[in-house]
Amino acid sequence: MTVIFGLAAVIAFLGAIGVVLSQRTIYSAMSLVLNMVALAVLFLLLDAQFLAAVQIIVYAGAVMVLFVFIIALLSPGAEERVRPLELRLLLGGLGAVIFTLLVGRLTLNGITIGPHGRMHGELGPFAPTLVNAHGQVQTLGEQLFTTYLLPFEVTSLMLLVAAVGAVYLSRRRRVAA
Numbered sequence: 106m107t108v109i110f111g112l113a114a115v116i117a118f119l120g121a122i123g124v125v126l127s128q129r130t131i132y133s134a135m136s137l138v139l140n141m142v143a144l145a146v147l148f149l150l151l152d153a154q155f156l157a158a159v160q161i162i163v164y165a166g167a168v169m170v171l172f173v174f175i176i177a178l179l180s181p182g183a184e185e186r187v188r189p190l191e192l193r194l195l196l197g198g199l200g201a202v203i204f205t206l207l208v209g210r211l212t213l214n215g216i217t218i219g220p221h222g223r224m225h226g227e228l229g230p231f232a233p234t235l236v237n238a239h240g241q242v243q244t245l246g247e248q249l250f251t252t253y254l255l256p257f258e259v260t261s262l263m264l265l266v267a268a269v270g271a272v273y274l275s276r277r278r279r280v281a282a
Contacts, residue, residue: 125201
């Protein structure tokens with residue numbers, strides 16, 4: 106179990122680094138798919154099968170297809186140009202590594218952040234016994250459609266606006282050309 110976790114964590118980390126450091130947009134999108142699949146494996150190890158299935162079906166499937174279509178619509182010839190690696194990408198990668206190490210350190214110590222931003226060593230309101238008592242899907246659905254309804258709807262609206270904007274920008278360029 107620990108070996109699978111370590112392997113999935115390394116693959117997720119390498120996928121995230123690939124997203125940031127890739128010079129071609131399509132490779133960056135494929136690295137994001139790799140990252141999402143590795144995260145689904147981590148959800149399986151946490152005994153969250155529903156979240157793993159949603160991670161693969163919704164994010165690695167539908168959202169990434171949308172991203173690839175938007176990339177193709179916005180800049181069909183942009184993949185030919187290769188930009189040199191910039192300093193800001195290296196600094197962003199370094200920041201991501203430092204952030205990952207800090208979160209890993211907090212996680213290994215069992216420290217969580219409470220509702221007021223204070224750190225403590227408890228499991229928080231979603232302890233595994235509480236989640237298993239209610240069922241994972243029921244607890245997730247209840248939280249998603251009550252407490253987190255606004256961020257859920259804002260995210261779906263942002264994806265819709267991105268798709269419509271990509272189509273609009275690609276049509277305007279074709280008409281002008």
